[in-house]
Amino acid sequence: MTDVVHAEWTKLRTLPGTGWLLLAAAALTAAVGAIAANAVSCPAGGCQLDPAKVSLTGIDLGQAVVAIVAVTVVSGEYSTGMIRVTLAATPRRWRVLAAKAAVAGTVTLAAGAVAVLASILAGSLLLARHGITPTRGYEALSLGDGPVLRAAAGSVLYLTLIALFSLGVAAAVRDSAVAIGVVLALLYLFPIVSGAVASPAWHRHLDQLGPMTAGLYIQATTNLSSLPLTPWQGLGVLAAWAAGAMLAGALLLRFRDA
């Protein structure tokens, strides 16, 4: 198994795009978070504001770049025909998928940690400049604070789970354009449709079901009782999506010709 992981790591490492994409994921996450934090205008502390969630707004965009990395890990091999060499070398196909998941998950974890730390740092500096400080009754934005640490660590896990989810979808669908389309549709469509549905019960159900809406509850640090799920339950929903996608990918990989 170590050899398989090593092989996958070599493949990922030697692709010129991987490094740039991971860098882009971290940079875009931090940049969007900083823009959102800088756009805050709150006269006299009159608004309800979740400093951690604002600083981590960039995850919405960063996850799309992470999805590209994860999808390409599988689909790239199908488009070049490399998959036949890989499967000839490692006929136990689930091992290949597990190794790919380990490698893609690890690099995402690393890039995600950088992205989240940069976002929190930028957020704490910019929000303080706009008067969003604990002295005015807002939640403190430091990693020493329990909920903020949970939001930050949870966001890194969120990105990792998005990578695994995308990997599973790509293994099931094989074509990179279709795979990334399916991933982004499942992420972005739930909140849009839930916004259009007027029935409160359905609105709630859709928010609980959507991988992005539910998963991002992990970023909430204020007003937790108003959420349809607790933060960790929400991340659990995303984990279930990721597990389902990986399982479907593994089964199709196992029983289908490459």
Place this chain on the structure above:
Amino acid sequence: MTTLAPYRSELQTGRDGFAQLIRAEWTKFRTVRGWVIGMAVAMLLIVGLGALTGANSECGIQLTPTSPSLACPAPPTGPDGGWVTDSFYFVRQPLAGNGSITVRVTSLTGLYSTHGAFTPGQSPTAGMTPGVQPWSKAGIIIKASTRQGAAYAAMMVTGSHGVRMQWDFTHDVAGLAGTVTAASPRWLRLTRSGDTITGYDSADGAHWTRVGTATLAGLPSTAQAGLFAASPPYSVISASFGGSSSTGGPTLATAVFDQLSRQGTWPAARWTGESIQGFTSRAMDRSAQGYRQAAGTFTVSGSGDIAPATDNPDIVKQTLAGTFAGLIAVVVIGVMFITAEYRRGMIRTTFAASPRRGRVLAAKATVLAAVTFAAGLVAVAVTIPLGERLLHENGNPIPPVSPLTWLQVVAGTAALLAVAAVFGLAVGTLLRRSAGAVTAVIAGIVLPYLLAVAPGVLPAGAELWLVRVTPAAAFAVQQTVQQYPQVTADYTPRNGYFPLAPWAGFAVLCAWTALALVLAVFLLRRRDA
């Protein structure tokens, strides 16, 4: 000995025209099963999600906690067919034929509630804060009848927008500026001549200025004329994240009038006070409204508004929630239309057959746009009536939409899908990698919209910029509600209001697509295939 004639193909020489290129690209498109299925999936997603939102959006009211739920009532309809708010306190007399009414306003004060509607058993004004709303209004009015939505013309003083002349709900003309006080009163006059009503204002009762002239088609010979007061609901839309909340409640405006004079035939002997109020008005209880008459001075208290209705959901847009799903599908197809050629090596055959590369891309864009437009047109034209029907069955009132607006939404949405697919084609040509191109286009169109409409994500103001400069601006073509400066409301993308006009928003997407196409042609010529 025989001589062999050299071989000559009997096939005619192929012609190298744009029509042939179009035909070649169309053949490629229709013979790839996945793309045809993808286009069908896009249509099904648009129709299916429209049906899903329609079937799960109930609107109902219960008069008592145990009574069965009734369908939500539709707001009254104004003279031009649009929905209106029409609730105010009216002190009136019939005016037969032509005539005029003149009055002096010496004061406009108000009360507002920050804690919602009043509690039964208490005085309706208990716990209210003194203060007049910017669009609280009081003055003189000539109205076809006391029916809600009937044609009218009015001269009024407002809380902080000076003297205005307004008629038939949507028209608004400014008169004298400044607020009204005992030290600086305002004289108002309305004159009826046939179907024409002219409004005048004056700061001293001697020098009059014409503010505006309204033509109310079909105004009956006997109209209702008199004094009125109205005050729109107070609401603070907290410029916040974490769930947009609007707090507030009904308000009351009280105006003091004197020096009332009339010309023409006024057959009734005395004034009648009446609260014009409907089922859907967010106005104060009738018991709080009223008027007093003493020694030529009238004190009128009223609540509500006489204005176009702006707080109803954009039903047509609601039925089109599936546009986003369809958009993702057509973008994937648009990207694959070029990246598949690179992946399979087909691009070399294509360019060998037609070396003018810009023309190849133009042919691809034409075929893709035409197919997507046709598919989108069918899907949207089916979805809107289907969604509206389901919403209607679930008790939602369906707003009147003019045929021109309907055409704008249907053709605009189909064009939006077509241009988005071409955008995908252009970005696919630039990047030559499907995953990156699909993500770039979807993150460019769908994500800004999502960030702009999702509650609690972006600060107020930032979301307006997102739907102004990013390709997501194009979703303005789906807007059927209209923004009015004389009505205070939460005009944000979340409530269906876009900062750009429909076709201006669409032009933003076209500009992005044109830029991507120009870059794509440039790179296509310079790079090896």
